[in-house]
Amino acid sequence: MEFGPVWRAMMRNKGGYFLIAVQIAVTMAVMVNAFAIMQERSFKMGRPSGLDEANTFALVSVGFKPEMDSKALISEDLDLLRNTPGVINAVATNSYPLRQGGWSEGLHREPGVGKSVSSSAIYFVDEHGLETFGLNLIDGRNFSPEQVSWDKDSPDPWPATVIITQALGEDLYPDHEGSYVGKTFWFDDDNPANIVGVVERLQAPWPSWTGVERSMLVPLRRESNDVRYVVRTEPGYRDQLMLQVEESLANSSKDRIIRQVATVDEARKLAYLGDAAMIKILTFVISLLTAITGLGIVGLASFSVARRTRQIGIRRALGATRPAIVRYFMLENFLVSSIGIVSGAVLAVGLNMFMVQAFSLTPLAWYVVPVAMIILWIVGQVAVAGPARKASGISPAIATRSI
Amino acid sequence: MLNMKNVSKVYRTDTVETHALREFSLTVEEGEFVSVTGPSGSGKTTFLNIAGLLEDLTSGTYELDGRDVSQLNDKERSRVRNEKIGFIFQSFNLIPELNIFDNVDVPLRYRGFDAPERKRRIEESIEMVGLGSRMSHLPAQLSGGQQQRVAIARALAGEPRFLLADEPTGNLDSQMADSVLDLLTEINTAGTTIIMVTHELGLVDRARRNIFVRDGRVSDGVPELHLADLAAG
Structure with missing residues (x-):
């Protein structure tokens, strides 16, 4: 050369x-x-959200009669959804991963004002939440039906049991080795919560949040005219059932409208x-x-x-x-x-x-x-x-x- | 050593056909010093290009050292040029960005010699042309005569079978020209065949044989009239 x-x-x-x-x-x-x-x-x-994304969709029921019995309607809706062929499970919730809107709380390892050590996204669900979201429970157990309560506004007091993500456990108890099940933390300075289960992954609704992997399931149904349902279907049935479910819910009550029918895939696209x-x-x-x-x-x-x-x-x-x-x-x-x-x-x-x-x-x-x-x-x-x-x-x- | 028979060279464009060489035949024996003269446009440079394998011939045969070189491919022609032929050009054709050492090195690298062998040959040839102290100089730092000496050193470093010189003193004053001619004579005496294209009378006298080219054809000896032209001009 x-x-x-x-x-x-x-x-x-x-x-x-x-x-x-x-x-x-x-x-x-x-x-x-x-x-x-x-x-x-x-x-x-x-990053995976923790949901069975390909087979999950969400919709919102907006009731427009102030005197309507929303508690009864939610129960009927859930019965209808869960009994629809092709639906694996359904849940009423405040939000879901990738939605970009939700609820979060500061958490304390001990009671008292100003002692927050971590924070977490909150998903209000019933005992069907775990299966509807398709989460992998790696420790502890699911909620029992008796642990699920109803509330109208902000939980007061907060339910005494929760299921948290592994990431939340690691953030709440950085020095702890072993199971988080049985440990207690506090909401709002003085509301204790006992951890009954740990899931491998469940992202918060805000994908850009630095604590996106920290979230928890709280056993609570919220009594409201505006309800968000998340529906998980058998593989391949999602798109077909979205139309069917929207029509069924709309026909089941003329006092509300069904809107924001969207797949989690669509939510992912919007979020990113x-x-x-x-x-x-x-x-x-x-x-x-x-x-x-x-x-x-x-x-x-x-x-x-x-x-x-x-x-x-x-x-x-x-x-x-x-x-x-x-x-x-x-x-x-x-x-x-x-x-x-x-x-x-x-x-x-x-x-x-x-x-x-x-x-x-x-x-x-x-x-x-x-x-x-x-x-x-x-x-x-x-x-x-x-x-x-x-x-x-x-x-x-x-x-x-x-x- | 060099044997051309009925060589023709035709340049063609869309509309014009130019016959630069017609039925050109020439034999040069080993050790000869041949000058090639002729008027402008007579085909001297075309002959030089074909003899040096710088251009293809259109028809005829050309043997070099007993081997037909008229049909060689580009790679083979490059190898023959590199191994058997040394070129000396009128405008020296040194590479301006390279110093003297590197200029002489150019054909040796294409030959594939290893570094110690190249160094030996470069130093010997540069010493031979009397520029041993200028090896790291750039061409622009040398006089015309010195640059032509470097070109000669470059031509000789590969120990070619013959030298092709194209107006080797055309850009030099008479003193420098004499010194370059003395060097060429010395090289020829040492056994290297030289073919020199020129229109200078002084150079024709130095050659042992003179070839006159007119209209792309060759004839031995230089016609008197042409000698008078050369002397005048």
């Missing part, structure tokens, strides 16, 4: 090569950090709309920047070929084969790309360290920088291939032509 002569020749014409190296370095730094953001967003979007858009934008930016860098390399190489037409002819006359001319330009590009890529890698890591500190971004995965380096090396070599091939076609006879 002509490493030495190529390098020395480049050093006598630094300007253009320096600018391309800077462009590659900036591309590398932006590419790596944009990819890190995309990766983080992608990971966030890919911003993240998905960010990924698309960053993909576009990375692609654009890489393309511009590639075009810059094509431009520099084309200029270099045009400027050195005679020199290439001389090299051919002196015995260079066509592949040798291609190799020359490939090597030249490899050298300038390497300077840009290595500088860019340092810049990328530095920028990432800053972003981790300033914006709590996840540190780069170990493979991102090497992968980006390989991509940019390939882009450089592909970009220079055209001009290099053109150069190799220059006739050696040009060496004998007068200037």
Whole structure:
């Protein structure tokens, strides 16, 4: 390889090569950090909510008669839903994961004002909540029907039993090893709750909340004219049952309307709309920047070929084969790309360290920088291939032509 | 050593056909110093290009060292150019970004010699042309005569079977030209075959045989009238 002569020749014409190296370095730094953001967003979007998402939908019943017996209507509705063929189970609840609206509470390890140590999303459900949501109970037991109470507004007092997520247990009792079942914490300074079960996962309704994995099921039905039902169906029946259930509920009572019929898949799309858009934008930016860098390399190489037409002819006359001319330009590009890529890698890591500190971004995965380096090396070599091939076609006879 | 028989070269465009060489036949024996002269447009440079395998011929045969080289592919032609032929050009054709050492190194790298062998050959050939102290200089830091000497060193470093020189003193003053010619004579005396395209009378006198080219055809000896033209111009 002509490493030495190529390098020395480049050093006598630094300007253009320096600018391309800077462009590659900036591309590398932006590419790596944009990819890190995309990766983080992608990971966030890919987290399971804990629900059987593919087979679950929700709807809201809005009663418009103030004097209606909402408690009776909810019981009838639940009977209707649970007895519909294809429905695995159904529950009346205040919210569900990914809905972006719900209830949260500060939690205390001991009673008293200002002693909150954690917080959690609250899902009011009955003993059917566990199966309707499709949760994996990893410790303890489900609620018994007797433990489920009715309430109209804010629970007062709070039910004495709850089922929590593993993540909530770890946050509430960071030093505790072993089962959380049987442990007690407090709502609202003085409402004790006993943990009867632990589920592996149940996300809060707000996917961007830092405590998204902390939530609990509280055995309570809320007596209200506005009720949200969550329905879990047998696989493959969801879409069909959504229409059927909406019609059945609407027909069962003329004192309400059924609205907000939506799958959890739709809720997921809405919840991560911003993240998905960010990924698309960053993909576009990375692609654009890489393309511009590639075009810059094509431009520099084309200029270099045009400027050195005679020199290439001389090299051919002196015995260079066509592949040798291609190799020359490939090597030249490899050298300038390497300077840009290595500088860019340092810049990328530095920028990432800053972003981790300033914006709590996840540190780069170990493979991102090497992968980006390989991509940019390939882009450089592909970009220079055209001009290099053109150069190799220059006739050696040009060496004998007068200037 | 070099044997061309009925070589023709035709340049074609959409509308024009130019016959640069017609039925061109020439034999050059090993150790000869041949000058090729002729008026402008007579086909001298085309002959040089074909002899140096820089261009294809249209018809005829060309044997070099007993091997038919007229039908070689690009890779083979490059190898023959590199191993058997040394080029000396009118405008020196050194690579401006490379120093003297690296310039002489160019054909040796294509030859595939290892680094110690290349170094030995480069130093020997540069010493031979009297520029041993200028190895790290760039071409622009040398006079025209010195640059032509570097070109000669580059041509000789690969120990070619023959040298093709295209107006080797065309860009030099008379003193420098003499010194370059002395060097070429010395190289020829040492056994290297030289074919030199020129229109300078002083150079024709140095050659042992003169070839005159007119209208793409060759004839031995230089016609008197043409010698007068050369002397005048």
